[in-house]
Amino acid sequence: MNLSSQLHETAKASANKPAYYFLDKVTTYAELDGAITRFASGLEKLGVKKGDHIALLLGNSPHFVISLYGALRLGATVIPINPIYTADEIGYILTNGDVKTVIALDLAIPLAEEMHTHLPKVEHYVFCETGLSDFEQTNLENLPVFSKMKSFTSVVASGDVSFQDPKLDDDEVALILYTSGTTGKPKGAMLTHKNLYSNAKDVGDYLKMNNNDRVITALPMFHVFCLTVALNAPLLSGATMLIVPKFSPKEVFRLTKEYKATVFAGVPTMYNFLFQYHEGNPEDLQTFRLCISGGASMPVALLKNFEKKFNVIVSEGYGLSEASPVTCFNPLDRPRKPGSIGTSILNVQNKIVNELGEKAPAGEVGELIVQGPNVMKGYYKMPEETHASIRNGWLYTGDLARTDEEGYFYIVDRKKDLIIVGGYNVYPREVEEVFYNHPDIVEVAVLGVPDPNQGEAVKSYVVSKNPNLTENQLLEYCKEHLAKYKIPSSVEFLDELPKNTTGKILRRALKSQIKQKVNQ
Structure with missing residues (x-):
């Protein structure tokens, strides 16, 4: 079975059931x-x-x-x-x-x-x-x-x-998702029909999604989080999507009230905007049975405040493009643990290992690795990167995590230097490559800094050979070469960047310098 054939079967069994609403127009299966x-x-x-x-x-x-x-x-x-x-x-x-x-x-x-x-x-x-x-x-x-x-x-x-x-065939490639890499060039994660179908079905089953659900589809459809959780899983379950062309708190409240939405999936930034929306009436969201958060860790304070204001439970999960993407979710039949990404979903195994590849005991920090029918086939035309990421059938995520005694997983730190802006991954090297193409830039380092609305923002530290070069000029230059969410929020000029003995720029040392400057 695959996504397309299953949808065809659903259409035969429930021909007049609404598949989605878009701009208040209904389309049946x-x-x-x-x-x-x-x-x-x-x-x-x-x-x-x-x-x-x-x-x-x-x-x-x-x-x-x-x-x-x-x-x-x-x-x-x-x-x-x-x-x-x-x-x-x-x-x-x-x-x-x-x-x-x-x-x-x-x-x-x-x-x-x-x-x-x-x-x-x-x-x-x-x-x-x-x-x-x-x-x-x-x-x-x-x-x-x-x-x-x-x-x-x-x-x-x-x-x-x-x-x-x-x-x-199950192992034929259905989707290639390009995800930014540390080399500065995106890598294409090859997901098979089996990968997509199994993850959508397992997520739908885990979340008890059914044909009575009405799912707010406000996450970007081109993003794997939406693809699986708010598009494929609902369609596999015979549910109805309420498609939002572009996220806005006003539209989410309107659709939920008018169509009695039952499921909402979003990144922490969306929850923050919904929480801050002054015209939002808590009663308008009373039909929600499930709120799902992913893409980045939700601040515990925001999670608790949102739940208290709207009287709903927000369940956090974890995933990555290479795993189609979901591997963990907070269980619905047990107490949700704030700050945790939950437990392994159906048919997927998560494990924490040390540097030797041995399973780490509860409480010990190690690398999170994943195994299951959702793990990608590999990176398109990148056999070396594939071999480095998938070893003995396990996908090495690069994320540091730990478990507690009850088997709940906790992300301790993200992949080295990764910046998450409103749920989107931004790798510093990708932004730095753009700066290095500018004729006046000698050196550059890109870091993530806290942002009250997006979670994190991109900030660049540059060394320039042109004393007349301005921050606005560089930001305008970035707009020509980078997507909006990758553009730095600010550029700071420095005389030099910290390096090791081989001349490698040390981002962590730069972070320490900045922290010391702030504390002075």
Whole structure:
């Protein structure tokens, strides 16, 4: 069984059951399944084949759901990409990921025109109509990329509902998720049909998700947290999604009150905004039976304040892209422990090991490793990195953790130097690479600093050979090369950065210097 075939079975059994609401318009499972089949058929008629790589540059919308499941039904491999990435970031993923078809909002037409000459492997651009694009049809016909362009509507319309999907093996790659690496270049985690299906089913079962649930889908669909917990798991369970195009506290409160939502999944930043929303009425969230937090550790004070104000329980979990992503969750049938990521979910085993790979006793800090049907196949075209991450069937997460006597896991520290901005991972090296491409920068170090709204923010410390270079100039430069959440909140100029005897910049020493300066 896989995600697409299971959805097809649900549509046959519950044809008129609402699959989702979007902008207050309802779509049934039968309607969704039909659109998915026609889209898969339409792609095939374009020449897209089983195994081809398809990139999605889409926000939260029916377009994303239909494109994802339509591509999977055809047997293609899907590569979701954050649509706010810059041309440089998108171009790297499209090239490294050997993408042949791009599905994007029509707002991205100028970006396609700018990039298409550098992307000879891309054969088709399918644009989803928003009605917000400035481009008229006559303008499009004059663009060199026009010959490769199709509209989403036309692809669906050309499809045949009698389309027969090919046989899909469990170990075939269904999704490639690009996750930032310490080398500064994103790595593509290959997730198979078995990985995605097993994690969505196990998460749904663990959270007791059912066809009476109405799930707020406000997390970005291109992010693996949303993909599994707020999209795939609900659809596997026959639940109804309440799709939020872009997170806003006002919309979450409105949808919850109007449609009696039962499940909300978000990162700590979202919970903070909901808690701080002055017009939020606690009674509006009374239908929630479950609130899920992930993506970053939630401050215990926020967790307790949110629960007290809205009279709900927030359950924290843990996951990573390489594990599809969920490995741990706080149990629903036992007391939730604030600060803990919970226990291993169904069919997944978590373990803490020391430097020798031996299991660490309760209370001892070691590396968290994971084993289960959710663990990725490997990194795309990166065999050495794959071998380093997966050893003897165990995925080494790089996160330091411990367990208590009852088997609850606690993350002690994140991967070295990782910065989490509003639930999104930012690796310093990736930002530093951008600075090093600036002609006036000699050295740079990027650190995470506390931020009351996003949890953490990016801050850069630079050594420049140009005394007239300003902070604003560097920030404007970053806007051209980095997604918004990766852009530093501030830049501080220093005469030199701390280094070891080999000349390596020492971030930890820099952190200590900054801390000492603050305490003086």
